[in-house]
Amino acid sequence: xxxxxxxxxxxxxxxxxxxxxxxxxxxxQKRGSGKIAFLQLxxxxxxxxxxxxxxxxxxxxxxxxxxxxxxxxxxVTGEIHEDARSSFGYEMAVSDIKVIGESHDYPITPKxxxxxxxxxxxHLYLRHLKPFATLKIRNTLVAATYxxxxxxxxxxLDAPVLTGSAPEGTTELFETDYFGEPAFLxxxxxxxxxxxxxxxxxxxxxxxxxxxxxxxxxxxxxxFWMIEPEMAFMDQEESLKLQERYIAFLISKVLENNDQELDxxxxxxxxxxxxxxxxxxxxxxxxxxxxxxxxxxxxxxxxDFGSPEETFLANHFAKPVFIVNFPKAIKPFxxxxxxxxxxxVVSADLLAPEGYGEIIGGSERDTDYDYLKNEIxxxxxxxxEYAWYLDLRKxxxxxxxxxxxxxxxxVTFVTGEEHIREAIxxxxxxxxxxx
Numbered sequence: 001x002x003x004x005x006x007x008x009x010x011x012x013x014x015x016x017x018x019x020x021x022x023x024x025x026x027x028x029q030k031r032g033s034g035k036i037a038f039l040q041l042x043x044x045x046x047x048x049x050x051x052x053x054x055x056x057x058x059x060x061x062x063x064x065x066x067x068x069x070x071x072x073x074x075x076v077t078g079e080i081h082e083d084a085r086s087s088f089g090y091e092m093a094v095s096d097i098k099v100i101g102e103s104h105d106y107p108i109t110p111k112x113x114x115x116x117x118x119x120x121x122x123h124l125y126l127r128h129l130k131p132f133a134t135l136k137i138r139n140t141l142v143a144a145t146y147x148x149x150x151x152x153x154x155x156x157l158d159a160p161v162l163t164g165s166a167p168e169g170t171t172e173l174f175e176t177d178y179f180g181e182p183a184f185l186x187x188x189x190x191x192x193x194x195x196x197x198x199x200x201x202x203x204x205x206x207x208x209x210x211x212x213x214x215x216x217x218x219x220x221x222x223x224f225w226m227i228e229p230e231m232a233f234m235d236q237e238e239s240l241k242l243q244e245r246y247i248a249f250l251i252s253k254v255l256e257n258n259d260q261e262l263d264x265x266x267x268x269x270x271x272x273x274x275x276x277x278x279x280x281x282x283x284x285x286x287x288x289x290x291x292x293x294x295x296x297x298x299x300x301x302x303x304d305f306g307s308p309e310e311t312f313l314a315n316h317f318a319k320p321v322f323i324v325n326f327p328k329a330i331k332p333f334x335x336x337x338x339x340x341x342x343x344x345v346v347s348a349d350l351l352a353p354e355g356y357g358e359i360i361g362g363s364e365r366d367t368d369y370d371y372l373k374n375e376i377x378x379x380x381x382x383x384x385e386y387a388w389y390l391d392l393r394k395x396x397x398x399x400x401x402x403x404x405x406x407x408x409x410x411v412t413f414v415t416g417e418e419h420i421r422e423a424i425x426x427x428x429x430x431x432x433x434x435x
Contacts, residue, residue, distance in 0.1 A: 159189030362403025
C-alpha cells in the first residue's frame with residue numbers, strides 16, 4: 001500500500017525535513033537557467049523557494065515549471081530540505097507540479113510601482129511581502145488584545161455603529177438617513193462602554209469608527225478600528241498602569257510571534273524590546289509646553305500638540321510617554337475636572353516615539369450630573385440624545401476611567417511603516433473609497 005503524501009503549509013516545513021510533501025501555493029516569481037528553475041512560492045502562511053532541477057524531474061514537469069506565470073496557483077510536491085541561505089531556513093526540491101488556476105498579465109510586476117497604483121490594486125497587493133507582513137502583525141495585535149483583556153477580567157461589549165448623536169460634540173461625522181431621521185456613523189464606542197462598565201465593572205469595545213475629517217496626513221484614516229476599555233472603580237493612575245501594561249503586552253506578543261514578519265519589514269527588534277520596559281514617563285502638559293518652548297518650539301499654553309511637537313516629546317524620552325492633565329478647553333466634555341485647578345482635566349495621551357504620535361487618549365470621567373448636563377447644554381447638543389448617558393450619573397455612579405487605542409496607529413508604530421494606510425487591509429481616506 002502506497003503511503004499517502006501529506007499536504008502541509010509552508011510555515012510547517014520545519015517539521016517535515018527529509019520528507020516528501022505537497023503544498024498548495026501561488027507563484028510569486030521565478031528565475032533560473034536551462035537546467036534549473038527557482039520558484040518563489042507563497043501560501044498565505046509564509047514564503048519559500050521550490051527548486052526544480054531538470055535532471056531530477058520529467059520533461060513535462062520541467063516544461064510546466066518554465067511556463068508558469070506570476071500568481072498561477074499550483075500544487076507542488078517534493079522533499080523538504082534545510083536552506084541556510086534563506087531567512088526562512090527551508091526549501092523544497094520539487095518533483096511534481098500540478099497547475100490549479102492559471103494567471104496571465106498580472107499587473108503588479110517585480111519592478112517598482114507608485115503608491116497610488118498599488119492601492120488601486122490593493123485587492124492584489126495584499127499578496128505581496130510588505131502588506132502580508134504588516135497585516136499578519138495586525139492580526140497578532142488583535143488576538144493579543146483579546147488575550148490581554150480576558151486575562152484582566154474584562155467583558156467584551158459591542159457598541160452600536162449607528163448612533164443618534166455626536167459623542168464628542170464634533171461636527172466631523174458621516175450622516176445617514178435612518179428611516180426619516182438623521183443618524184451618524186459612530187466616532188467612538190466610549191459612552192456605551194461607560195454604560196457597560198456600570199453593569200460589568202470592566203469592559204472593552206472593539207470595532208470600526210468613522211471620522212469625516214478632511215485630513216490628509218500619514219496618521220489619519222476616515223474609517224479605522226478602536227479598542228476602548230472602560231473601568232468602574234478605577235482612577236486615572238490605575239488606568240495609566242493598565243495602559244502601559246497593555247502596550248508592553250502587545251509589543252511582546254509581536255516579538256514572540258512575528259519574527260519573520262519583522263525581518264521582512266526590517267524592523268529594529270531591539271528598539272521594540274526597549275518599549276516593553278515599564279513604567280513609561282509621565283509628563284504634565286504644563287511641563288511639556290515648557291520643554292517645547294525651551295527647545296525653540298513656537299507653542300503657547302492651551303493649544304493641542306501637533307505632529308512635530310508629539311514627535312519631539314516622545315523622542316526626547318526615547319520611549320512611549322504619557323502627557324497628562326491637558327487644558328479643559330481642548331478636551332471632550334466628559335473628562336473629570338482636576339481637583340485643584342479649573343483649567344485642566346484629568347486626562348492623558350500616550351505618545352509613541354519615532355514620529356508615530358498619539359496612540360492612546362484617555363481620562364478619568366466626570367461623575368457630576370449637573371456639571372455634565374451644563375457642559376452638554378453649553379456645547380449646544382441635543383439633551384434628549386444624552387439623557388441615557390446622564391442616567392449613568394443618577395443611579396449609583398462611581399469613579400471610572402477609560403481610554404481608546406487606535407489599532408491602525410498601533411500597527412503602524414510596531415511595524416515601522418511610514419503611513420497608516422498600510423495598517424488596514426482596505427484603507428478609507430479622503431481620496432480613496434475603492435477597492
